[in-house]
Amino acid sequence: AQLPLHVLEQEPPALSQALQSIKSGLGEDKLVHMRDSRALDREAVTRNVKRQVERITNDEGFMRKVRSGELLIVGAFYELSSGIVDFFH
16 A cells, blocks of 8 residues: 555556555655655554554444444554564554
């Protein structure tokens, strides 16, 4: 999703749409100043996870299950190299 828009548009339609949706929530105007590629990737993933949790919590069907105790919504980042999971609230 961090690729230029014209590159994303060359993907199959469903993938292109998904990547463009992710891209729209990254706040690239703030990411552009980051120079460390690992930090940039982590920040982009973190922003995407938080955005997806926000979208899910705006859905009444999901929130009804949360309120009844049937579902717990948790955003997290799994670092492959270390095996560490950071949970967001």
